Amino acid sequence: MMFDDTWLNTSSFMYTFDPRLKWVVVFSFSLVAAGARTLSCLACAGVLVLFITCCANQSVLETLKRLVPVNGMVLFLWLFLPFTLQGKGAFALGPLLASGEGIHLALLITVKANLLMLMFLAFTSSTPIITAGQALSRLGLSNKLVHLFFFTYRYIHLIHQEYQRLKTAMHIRGFVQKTSVHTYKSYACLVGMVLVRSSNRAESVYRAMLCRGFHGKLYGSGDFFITKKDLFIFLIISAWIMGMGIIECTATPF
Amino acid sequence: MHISEGILSHGILAGTTILAGVGVAMGLGSMRDKDIPAVGILTAAFFVASLIHVPVGPVSAHLVLNGLLGMILGIRAFPSILVALFLQAMLFQFGGLTTLGANTLNMALPALICSLFLGWMKKPGLDGRLFTLAAFLCGCLSIFLSGIMVGLTLFANGKAFIPSAKIIVGAHVPVMIIEGFLTASCMGFLKKVKPELLRDQNTRTADDV
């Protein structure tokens, strides 16, 4: 199914790493790396990402595939940034003059975007979605938000199947999509029907909850244990990320 | 349009995240535990709808429908959109973690604005043509504002981003018209089939069982 964590690798070290610590690592890394402007800081970030990606032991081909969306936007920016940022000319493309500064900025964005995404990928390939949510609630994220997330994730599959049944039924009756009023109207009905069914579903789910004594309180879930090994690795990674921050503050931008 | 990681500066990331955080907190505040199933399941429905690609001439665009979402959920659009974007990042790598705040704000604020300024259309007994017009506007305006906000986010990030910001705003125009049309037909459908969905959220989720 398309919403399952199909590329989850359950035999890696990262999979066994406590998910709360994983979140802390990913967040703190992303915060530091997102604002990085120095080469040395980015190099350190690169080393850490390489280490963690190896620990996650994920498929290389799948990793590359999953880097496509982020690089779409990056590629789009490459079309403009070299030519719009004022600075010393690097090369000319017809009448357009690319500046060295522009190329630098585009390069910086490319490296950062990919490093951040690789770190996030190492997280997603080693953490089931439910576990990720449970860990967030254990880290103190609003319980309501986590439950909202669980409900959404729980019913996406079902609603998507309903959507596909409806769509198949349309195609069986000869529907072909084109740029036409008929197509848009049909899609509007399809979306409307999906919404109506979902809202009916929500009513039934709520009723079923009442039958089981629901009185307005949802409960947390998930128990995690931090092992000594987890803690040890976590401390090393945290020190590394802190080091990245210090380097960033002291080194000159590239 | 999702803004990817690595593009925005610390300042912009912090600012948008704080604003989105306020919206999410307000949305959660207006929600009791008993409302969570309904909001969650509707979020799932909008998530599925956002996977639908409709043809626009030679290319295709996916639906956003944040106007419709805002009309149904009001301020709850903030947590709902945050959850949907988080799932999109986890499952399909659209957007990213650090830009969750910026992307949530860019989609949820227009949704909220539409529900505030066009909320009168939910009144029962409104003239059919006026209803359709307002629904069309709701779909258009939400996408237009989202486009503008993405543009502004990039603009605030640095002058060098102005041309790309302009292109992005421009690309929203055809989508805007299609979303307007779809939102209008979809709301017409809902009004006929399940008008409760378009009723005011507070009266709808009250002790109706």
Add this chain to the structure above:
Amino acid sequence: MHSNAVLIKLEGLCFTYPGRTSPSLDHLDFTLCAGDRIGLTGHNGCGKTTLFHLIMGLVKPSAGTLRIFNEKRIREKDFVPVRKKIGLLFQDSDDQLFCPTVLDDVAFGPLNMGKSYGEARDIAMAALRDVGLKDFDQRITHKLSGGEKRLVALATVLSMDPQILLLDEPTTGLDPETRERLMTILNRLDKSMILISHDHDFLSRVTHDLCIMDKGKILIN
């Protein structure tokens, strides 16, 4: 006629869905006594599910009285204790299972009844064992098969240890093997039950009495 204690007594119950003209239930009378196992059958839309929802207080009748456990039940708060003693198995198990993992879902009822996390966990594990799904506790609910979902849903109901079970078409969509398993589980239980089904073989092997519903009324057979 019945020597056992009366658990549910419905008199003159009427109910019409908003926006419809013909009533779903039309002056219905019904009695369930302790130890009764009643099969309920009738054509689609004759009001069987509505009857269950009325007993659970999910919808309220337009006329008639519900006496459940010897008390009149009228308002929402009258039904709160009822729901702790009557377990309803929904037609669609996806309506019933909403938690991320199976254990969370089965423990939800006991937690609502004020049990501690540890107690709820033990109760849930026992309920899963009862339906033959011992190692399913950490499974993700939406990834279960249809038959597994039905059995987990039954476990969520049994975990609250209800006196009465209301089962709404429990065999629909089950393969013969799971159907057989369900039958064994139900026959092992010492509970009063009402079972809606179109599966006459199943009804004859699980229940003692059969009622037929038609046009919002029950014709005792």
